[in-house]
Amino acid sequence: MKKNFNSVLKGGKLSIALQILNLFRNAKIIGILLFFTSIFYSDRVSGQQICGFDEYIHPLMQQNPQYFEEMELQLQQAMEQLNRQGSQTPITIPVIFHIMHTGVNSTTNIDYSRIQTAIVSLNADFANSNIQFCLAIRDPQGNPVPNIAAGDIAGEIGVKRVNGSQSGYTGSMTLGGSNEPIIKGLSYFGNFSYLNVWVVGDILTGGAGTTAGFAYFPNTSPSNLDGITMDKDFLGYGNWHVLSHEAGHFLNLYHTFEGDCPPGADCNANNCSATICPLNVDCENQGDRICDTRPHKRSCGNCLPNGQNACDNNSSNALFVHNHMDYSTEICRNTFTDNQNTKMMAALMTFRPGLSTSLGCVQACNPILSLSLLNLQQVHCKLDKM
Numbered sequence: 001m002k003k004n005f006n007s008v009l010k011g012g013k014l015s016i017a018l019q020i021l022n023l024f025r026n027a028k029i030i031g032i033l034l035f036f037t038s039i040f041y042s043d044r045v046s047g048q049q050i051c052g053f054d055e056y057i058h059p060l061m062q063q064n065p066q067y068f069e070e071m072e073l074q075l076q077q078a079m080e081q082l083n084r085q086g087s088q089t090p091i092t093i094p095v096i097f098h099i100m101h102t103g104v105n106s107t108t109n110i111d112y113s114r115i116q117t118a119i120v121s122l123n124a125d126f127a128n129s130n131i132q133f134c135l136a137i138r139d140p141q142g143n144p145v146p147n148i149a150a151g152d153i154a155g156e157i158g159v160k161r162v163n164g165s166q167s168g169y170t171g172s173m174t175l176g177g178s179n180e181p182i183i184k185g186l187s188y189f190g191n192f193s194y195l196n197v198w199v200v201g202d203i204l205t206g207g208a209g210t211t212a213g214f215a216y217f218p219n220t221s222p223s224n225l226d227g228i229t230m231d232k233d234f235l236g237y238g239n240w241h242v243l244s245h246e247a248g249h250f251l252n253l254y255h256t257f258e259g260d261c262p263p264g265a266d267c268n269a270n271n272c273s274a275t276i277c278p279l280n281v282d283c284e285n286q287g288d289r290i291c292d293t294r295p296h297k298r299s300c301g302n303c304l305p306n307g308q309n310a311c312d313n314n315s316s317n318a319l320f321v322h323n324h325m326d327y328s329t330e331i332c333r334n335t336f337t338d339n340q341n342t343k344m345m346a347a348l349m350t351f352r353p354g355l356s357t358s359l360g361c362v363q364a365c366n367p368i369l370s371l372s373l374l375n376l377q378q379v380h381c382k383l384d385k386m
């Protein structure tokens with residue numbers, strides 16, 4: 001994975017965002033990073049809820065378009081294979097939530113009920129796919145989750161709680177900033193076998209608006225940063241679907257409005273300033289690279305049931321406002337298309353194969369029971385580590 005990341009970064013002049021990504025590996029340049037962090041913070045205004053995905057992916061795409069074309073080619077081939085075989089083997093992805101807090105009684109230390117609600121909502125949103133998610137009950141070393149001996153709270157399956165305040169964490173994480181690897185380094189399960197979800201108090205990015213979450217495409221970040229980051233305020237409420245949106249990115253889905261923003265413009269700004277209709281002549285390689293979603297400009301926090309889509313011969317807005325990968329309102333989003341579902345499965349097969357064979361949701365061994373010769377399954381279980 002590191003090799004792939006390097007290949008993304010190689011080339012000529014690096015953009016600012018690329019330089020920041022490169023600096024993940026050089027913690028000594030703290031002064032520069034603090035400088036960037038302060039810029040991001042001062043630029044941030046409240047308003048339109050956004051996702052941080054475009055902030056990191058667009059510079060990478062500009063820097064190395066060939067890498068992304070090759071990624072699409074591999075995905076298309078896997079999709080064709082899936083379509084030929086006609087059926088898909090269901091896959092359940094083990095998820096570990098890292099609740100990064102600043103004190104046991106702080107608002108960043110969210111209730112476990114929010115995690116339970118989040119995983120139920122996530123699975124409901126993926127109900128029409130062959131992908132589901134489970135709360136991890138075993139860590140990479142083969143210990144149970146929760147691990148009471150390690151300080152976890154009884155009953156909190158799939159959760160690690162970490163007080164990061166002694167490591168300089170004040171409740172916020174900057175996408176691509178110096179504190180992202182520090183915070184994530186405090187609690188991390190190997191990305192080959194787990195989907196890591198870090199829950200933080202606040203996410204800072206270079207764009208305007210409130211960043212609800214962000215996720216990395218496979219093989220486009222250092223492996224120890226790979227996963228989903230969520231602002232705690234957008235996780236674990238009944239009709240909220242930000243986690244599903246980020247899971248879409250984690251499995252190679254672009255925004256359905258990909259390509260609607262002029263180069264250099266900040267289309268996440270409050271006025272939602274997208275002005276270009278995404279190209280869609282070659283639907284496998286333009287726009288969101290999905291052929292059963294129509295080209296459109298981003299919805300700006302609305303859920304218009306009717307109206308016109310100037311990017312698609314004035315068809316109804318309803319064609320896209322319900323898609324999880326749009327920017328319509330939370331209550332509006334409820335759909336992944338067939339091609340999106342197939343592409344996410346293709347991403348699992350091609351770039352995240354370890355998730356389908358992970359033992360993360362297989363009961364960890366009870367060390368006392370494992371001593372029993374009568375319980376060979378338990379003995380076997382004890383030996384399994386990831």
Ligand SMILES: [Zn+2]
Nearest residue numbers: 051053245255
């Ligand atoms: Zn997004």
